[in-house]
Amino acid sequence: MSAPNHPTAAELDLLRVLWQLGPADAKTVHEALLPERPDATYATVLRQLQVMHGKGLLTRDESQRPQRYAPAQAQDKLQQSLVKDFIAKAFAGSGKALVLAALKNHVSARERAEIRQLLATKGDDAA
DSSP states (O other), rough: GGGGGOOHHHHHHHHHHHHOOBBBBBHHHHHHHTTTTOOOOOHHHHHHHHHHHTTTTTETTTSSSSSSSEEEHHHHHHHHHHHHHHHHHHHHHHHHHHHHHHHHHHHHHHHHHHHHHHHHHHHHOOO
């Protein structure tokens, strides 16, 4: 039942801004979003923040004016939830299949070296 709380692409844009800024009012979020989405209007950003609050994606501090919004979940926690759902739906629950698909076409040589080093380090931790 957590799917209704999964953010849309537009909501993820706003979450990324808030994870970077910390709690912020709609005007600050709008200004921070403009370089990425110059067509976004203040009214649209405010409405989206209100909708996200209603969905439980954001908290809202109403004790000050203007109201300040903050992500309801830490970035890593939400990303893990989204990845878990994606793996279940697109890769029949196989994390290995996801990793192999990513490594096949979406990872640079430098990133592969970093991954090898990470895996080697994790292997040392298990020993």
